[in-house]
Amino acid sequence: MPANTAPDTRPPFSPNLEETPFLRLWHGFLTGRVMVALALLLLQALGQLINQNADPWPLAVSAAYLAATLAVRILGRHAPPEPQAGPQWLPSIGVDLAAVCVLQWLHTGGMNFTALLGLPILMAAVLGTLTLALGTTACATLLLLAWAWWLGETTGGDASQRYLQAALTGTGYFIVAFLVHQLSIRLVRERQVALHNRRAALVQRQVSALVIQNLTDGVLVVDEDNTVRMANPAARELLGDTAALLPPFSLEQTAAWHPLRALAHRTFQQDAAQVADVTLLSPGQSPVGLHVRAWLTPTRQAGTDVSSERLCVMFLHDLRALEARLRTEKLAAMGRMSAAVAHEIRNPLAAITQANALLDEDLHDPAQKRLAQMVRQNAERLARIAEDILDIARVQHQISHAPASTLALDETVAHIWHDWQSHDPARRQALVALQADNAPVEFDAEHLRRVLVNLLDNALRYKSDAPDALQLHTQVSASGQVSLQVWSDGTPMDQSVQKHLFEPFFSSESRSSGLGLYICRELCERHGASISYQRLDRTTGRGPTGGNAFTVGFRKAGRLKGSASLFDTIVV
Template sequence: MSTTQNSHQDETLKRLGAPYTGYRLFLALGLLAILLVSLNDLLIGGRHPQAYLALSITYVLICAVNFLTFRYKPIHLQRQLFIYLIIDFIHLSCILYLSTGPNIAIVLLFMMLVLAAVMLLPANLAMIITLLSVIAVVYQQFFYSIFGPDNVAFIGTSSLITLVFIGTYGIARIGISRLNFAESVATTQRSAIFQLQQINQNIIEQLDTGFMVLDQQGIIISINLSAERLLQLSTEMLLRTKDLKHIDQELFDELRAQKSRAFKGSFTYKTENGELLNIHYRPIVTHQQTQQLTLFTIESMDKINQQVQRLKLASLGQLSASIAHEIRNPLSAISQANELLEEDLDEDLKSLTAMIDKQCKRINRTIEDTLNMSRQNQTVPEQIELYPWLRSFIREDLMDVQKHLRLTIEDKTQLHFDPHQLRLVLINLIRNAVRHGHQHVPNSRIDIKAYHVGDATFIDIIDQGAGVNNAQLQNLFEPFHSTSVNGTGLGLYLSKTFCEANHAHLNYVPQTQGACFRIECARMED
């Protein structure tokens, strides 16, 4: 038998045996009380009152000890119960011997003994108790029929008592079998439900989305680890109390205020450390609703924005394939036709073919930028040691403008970023800085600074140009928005998209002179 089955059997025996040990003690005290009250007119034990008194006192003491033992030393429960039933059988047999004649009350007590045996013991042990009870009662009938006037009725009475006891055993056994089957089914279902709850809880704990269930009073019914982390709820406090009002009064007031405005909906909540959360709430409807529960789904706005950016990358990736097919082929034909046309035109008209060639190259560059984005839409972040990486990057990709770059890097500055996407972002930002800076101050330097503050790593690209005015700032990172007549408007948009796909931020930082674009990324731990 498995450990689980043994444990379940012990629980059942403890649940059923406790009332029976209480019944035995109550019966023993009752019999003793009846004996003391009616010493002159004993219904049972009248042949030897003194012996019956001693038997009753002894039985009370034994039942009291058994009651305490079963309650406080619940080991080998089936063996204990079998011993108790044997003691009860001996006690009732002694009462039969000490009584003045056949007694229906004692027969009923034997029947209770049979019922208890069927409930508490296996079938073979219960049958032993039943047969012993039959023998004891039939022997009593046989003994008194020899010396009494009704000895002729002995056979009929004994047969009837035997049938009653065996019938009681059989009916009780059928009933107990059905109860055991029902309990087994209930236990199996309860175990399956518990297992399913554990599986669901494990799945929920693995999700980045936070889930929290509150009742009408603001008591936390259920909460997963992500919700604790996002809402910054103290685990120690949650162990002490489930009342959200005592854990975080401000959050409790905000949730209650939002629920009072609408039956269900969503809102933005700002935590103490400034993180924005999107919280969606809706009531939980069950078939047997005993109280109104509300489910809160909590997500980080940064996470949502990253998902949006990934969707944008995927959409633009599909768009790039369409652009390559639908635009590049006719564009090549236009470019070739323009080259052929240029050979037959006079010098005065070649400015028109030059204009066509310039615009074809601009369109082709837009296609290239979009295709580059499509090729890099799978983000694979790595730990990058910025000092050697940036120096190598500048030598390989920015050799033509290297003399205009000034690199300042703090020691042991690291970044967690996809190196290919970081390369594309920096190429775009640095070449933009060179172009705009040199337009304003020819041959001016571009400062590239890498440093860390707290748990964040920063890369600043600073030029000496005219900066970005307020009108341009609003749409600075929008796709196909460019401040240059030769720009495609995709560079800054793709750079910001790549940063957000790597859990980083690209921002414009106003300067007294020039422009500064800053990459901010969570710092890698050693």
């Protein structure tokens, strides 16, 4: 295979590329040699039968040549020899030159076998280097000149015409060898460019497929027959119950998908991009609002005359997620503004609280005492709101400076649980199962109190009135993972809420600051732990019951150490 950098060198042939053009050419040359050898053998046998010639040598040479070509065809079919000139070409080019030379010398009639010298010359020009091609041509030319000299010696007469014919034939062979070799170089270059483009296209296709599969927005590819050719996981999730079906499937098979079918039909009909908000109404499920953008793929590739099928590509955006994202951004902006305001109102609130306390000491009328108490309660409420808003900055600072400590999980959780439950024993009932064998974990005690109290408060807010509607568990898995889980039988969370559970200033309630779960995540990450949410079933007095579970996975410690706390200023 000729190289694209130098005309007389080319890279070694790869035996793994079974379908490359040069391997097919090699197989073609080998098959052609076998056919030529078979034709020579039949020709010699037929000539001896017709002419009653008993000379066995031409027939023997033809038979030996056929055997040699068959051997090379069988043994050397996987790859041609190295392209450089050398003894590796003797079984093919060398045998061809020798066979033609011997047959021409043994033949006594007017038949000329020198035309067969073109086969090894072409083989060398296509599959070898320029040196090999020119060397083979030079050998063939010398054989032609030697044959002209031999005829002059044996038959006599003017040999100049024979020398001139041999020279012209050799010149033609040199021109053909050079041109064929240049064509093979061009074939190699085009093959390398094609392989490079193919690899680039394959990589681009893999990257595009990976990006589409992991997009949070749904992607549908629909043809003019309303058949979905491709749908990523997000799109199948948005489509509903039958979204588990893998493409291809039709948008006509479910009535809930008819708005998408109508949008695709309008896109094809108008031959223009479309944008619309649609609602998918699946039986037994909540309506799914989608913002859909649809485009048509080009029917003709740029710079080519190749036509392709028109396809409609739809991008499906969940309106609930868009609204939740917008709400999160608004809450974040409001949180930054609220933090500045909260910082400014703390001092006036402190003055109001202190002045109210001084006034309360001199008041004796019950009505005035109630008014003073109302002032105190509302001032404390405003102070707690300001503290919650400023809490986020404190947590960031204290997390970055908090020392590592080790505690016994079951003992610490039991202490936190009893303190939390004692504030409202009648309402704060739960099923507590501490089964971690008091395993030591790396976590600050006050930080764990903050995490667990936040999770218990959230669970208490959404649980039912059943005595086992709230459950607190600690356990050690078979792999040694120590975990703490707070479970309550609350209603399932919306998907748009789940995606933003641990983000700051995000809450499904208007009166919540949206910082509790975010602070829990920050505290867990500080100590190498993890916190996650999942919907799972627990056994209750009512049987298996679905609920919301928040699980904290701890980093297990080797031994217990004393703990230190930097959260003295944070109100739990």
